[in-house]
Amino acid sequence: MKKILVPVKMVLDSNARPRVRTDETGIDVAGMRMSINPFCEIAVEEALRLKEAGAAEEVVVVSIGPAKAQDTLRQALAMGADRAMLIQTDETVEPLAVAKLLCAVAREEVPDLVILGKQAIDDDCNQTGQMLAALLGWPQATFASAVRFAENRLLVTREIDAGLQTLSLPLPAVVTTDLRLNEPRHCALPNIMKARKKSLTVCVPADYGIDIGRRLKIVAVRPPAGRKPGIRVATASELVSDLRAAGLV
Amino acid sequence: MTTLLVADHDNRVLSDATARALTALCALDDAVHVLVAGHQARPVAEQVAKLHGTGRVILVDDAAFAHGLAEPLAALILSLAADYRVIAAPATSGGKDVLPRVAALLDVMQISDVVRVVSPDTFERPIYAGNAIAVVQSTDEKKLLTIRTSAFAAAGTIAVAVPIEEVVPPQGVWLARFEGETLSSSDRPDLASARIVVSGGRALGSAEKFQEIIGPLAERLHAAIGASRAAVDAGYAPNDLQVGQTGKVVAPDLYIALGISGAIQHLAGMKDSKIIVAINKDEDAPIFQVADYGIVGDLFEIVPELEKALG
Numbered sequence: 325m326k327k328i329l330v331p332v333k334m335v336l337d338s339n340a341r342p343r344v345r346t347d348e349t350g351i352d353v354a355g356m357r358m359s360i361n362p363f364c365e366i367a368v369e370e371a372l373r374l375k376e377a378g379a380a381e382e383v384v385v386v387s388i389g390p391a392k393a394q395d396t397l398r399q400a401l402a403m404g405a406d407r408a409m410l411i412q413t414d415e416t417v418e419p420l421a422v423a424k425l426l427c428a429v430a431r432e433e434v435p436d437l438v439i440l441g442k443q444a445i446d447d448d449c450n451q452t453g454q455m456l457a458a459l460l461g462w463p464q465a466t467f468a469s470a471v472r473f474a475e476n477r478l479l480v481t482r483e484i485d486a487g488l489q490t491l492s493l494p495l496p497a498v499v500t501t502d503l504r505l506n507e508p509r510h511c512a513l514p515n516i517m518k519a520r521k522k523s524l525t526v527c528v529p530a531d532y533g534i535d536i537g538r539r540l541k542i543v544a545v546r547p548p549a550g551r552k553p554g555i556r557v558a559t560a561s562e563l564v565s566d567l568r569a570a571g572l573v
Numbered sequence: 574m575t576t577l578l579v580a581d582h583d584n585r586v587l588s589d590a591t592a593r594a595l596t597a598l599c600a601l602d603d604a605v606h607v608l609v610a611g612h613q614a615r616p617v618a619e620q621v622a623k624l625h626g627t628g629r630v631i632l633v634d635d636a637a638f639a640h641g642l643a644e645p646l647a648a649l650i651l652s653l654a655a656d657y658r659v660i661a662a663p664a665t666s667g668g669k670d671v672l673p674r675v676a677a678l679l680d681v682m683q684i685s686d687v688v689r690v691v692s693p694d695t696f697e698r699p700i701y702a703g704n705a706i707a708v709v710q711s712t713d714e715k716k717l718l719t720i721r722t723s724a725f726a727a728a729g730t731i732a733v734a735v736p737i738e739e740v741v742p743p744q745g746v747w748l749a750r751f752e753g754e755t756l757s758s759s760d761r762p763d764l765a766s767a768r769i770v771v772s773g774g775r776a777l778g779s780a781e782k783f784q785e786i787i788g789p790l791a792e793r794l795h796a797a798i799g800a801s802r803a804a805v806d807a808g809y810a811p812n813d814l815q816v817g818q819t820g821k822v823v824a825p826d827l828y829i830a831l832g833i834s835g836a837i838q839h840l841a842g843m844k845d846s847k848i849i850v851a852i853n854k855d856e857d858a859p860i861f862q863v864a865d866y867g868i869v870g871d872l873f874e875i876v877p878e879l880e881k882a883l884g
């Protein structure tokens with residue numbers, strides 16, 4: 325493979341507790357810690373491992389998001405990606421529009437493989453990779469827990485509801501990552517310094533002539549229904565008699 | 574204009590997920606057509622034909638559909654799309670794989686993981702691992718939906734089956750090739766639809782202990798077995814047992830969490846269970862915040878006592 329394209333998203337850190345705005349307009353992320361979406365980090369790691377194994381020559385990362393998403397791209401560069409692109413916007417971009425932008429990037433960059441996270445942990449949509457594969461007319465392997473490159477094909481093991489499935493894909497192809505694909509590396513300080521010198525270009529959605537207007541109107545964002553407080557029981561037999569009384573066992 | 578539901582099945586048995594999605598869609602439409610695309614999957618079509626809410630069954634039989642691969646299935650759904658206002662699938666691994674592919678080619682923004690139908694164009698879905706519920710209104714002409722099945726009861730059966738119509742699939746060249754699969758075999762009930770789930774976490778310590786502790790309790794309760802991500806990552810349980818934001822979402826009558834801390838990503842997959850029991854030796858474990866019954870203590874001592882008390 326000559327080139328692997330890895331789209332990455334900046335999200336609220338997975339350890340942070342999302343605060344629902346009292347006016348029901350969304351989640352308040354002001355002042356909260358933002359990080360690379362964990363699935364995207366796994367995608368970057370997998371691309372780098374393919375490159376390090378001699379299966380690919382270049383790893384390009386791309387993000388669509390606010391100026392601050394440059395931090396996310398710098399992290400990917402520090403991990404070892406070769407160069408980065410930010411398509412900068414402060415709008416919330418829905419997966420369909422993200423897929424259209426990535427499709428335009430892929431037409432320009434002509435990668436052999438696009439590898440990206442199966443979902444972002446903020447909107448939890450699980451759509452972008454499949455949409456991108458459709459728009460490009462490429463084969464897809466979603467929810468990957470193992471990727472192998474041999475004889476110009478990708479052998480991808482997927483986590484499915486009933487167990488594991490293996491697909492063989494010709495290139496170019498789209499792969500989306502599941503959690504067990506790999507464990508991403510930590511960035512060493514010298515690499516973080518080096519990453520500052522790597523190329524990071526910035527453009528805007530309009531450069532691609534793509535309308536990123538929302539198709540879904542957010543009527544309200546509310547906290548989930550709470551659970552009523554529970555009780556502590558001291559022993560297993562006390563628990564069993566409570567469960568029996570409730571008709572559960 | 575009607576609704577098309579893409580059935581989830583293994584060519585022999587219709588999954589309970591389809592019957593649950595049907596319930597959600599019946600709130601939208603009184604004529605739901607169910608698509609059974611498979612290989613020698615007529616038995617599945619016959620099961621669908623007897624579900625309450627099915628208006629018609631569309632059966633497509635071709636070797637290309639034997640393993641539910643996204644490319645041929647998306648092409649098939651697209652070929653039928655003109656007749657439908659709503660196209661939906663249960664949010665199973667198969668539904669999640671194929672439906673966005675269809676949505677993109679129809680230029681529709683899909684709504685994933687619908688947990689409530691508010692009106693024909695407005696739906697509720699969880700975001701941020703279930704830490705918030707978004708009410709979203711679609712401005713697209715067609716609605717593409719995946720249905721979170723744990724939020725809906727399964728449609729019942731009717732005595733007289735509706736007609737099954739066979740349709741010839743579009744031909745095409747499919748690039749991805751099926752190479753093989755390893756399916757988990759278990760004599761336990763299906764995790765996604767079981768009435769009781771017993772789940773184990775990192776505390777179990779090994780695959781052997783996981784089996785030794787969780788297995789008999791699950792058997793005694795006729796329960797399905799679940800696991801936290803930590804337990805799956807460590808190899809104590811197979812991946813298809815993972816409960817959570819990125820695993821399966823369950824809402825059984827009774828969920829028993831053993832040695833699971835209760836990270837938000839785990840809670841995302843089980844906090845809508847009717848009754849939650851937690852056993853954990855750390856009294857501050859977050860799992861206790863959602864538990865109806867909590868026991869603070871060592872699960873290796875308490876679980877055998879629990880079995881004894883159950884008799």
Ligand SMILES: Cc1cc2nc3c(=O)[nH]c(=O)nc-3n(C[C@H](O)[C@H](O)[C@H](O)COP(=O)(O)OP(=O)(O)OC[C@H]3O[C@@H](n4cnc5c(N)ncnc54)[C@H](O)[C@@H]3O)c2cc1C
Nearest residue numbers: 774775776801802803817818819832833834839854855872
């Ligand atoms: C993007 C992302 C997605 C994720 N998706 C999921 C998901 O889908 N599902 C999921 O489960 N997790 C998921 N996680 C991981 C999650 O954050 C937690 O790391 C995981 O749930 C922890 O598993 P655990 O509770 O088994 O382990 P731990 O957090 O290590 O908890 C073990 C618990 O066992 C208790 N314990 C130890 N010994 C005993 C004993 N002898 N008796 C009783 N109690 C004992 C401890 O007090 C502790 O509370 C995700 C994380 C990320 C970042």
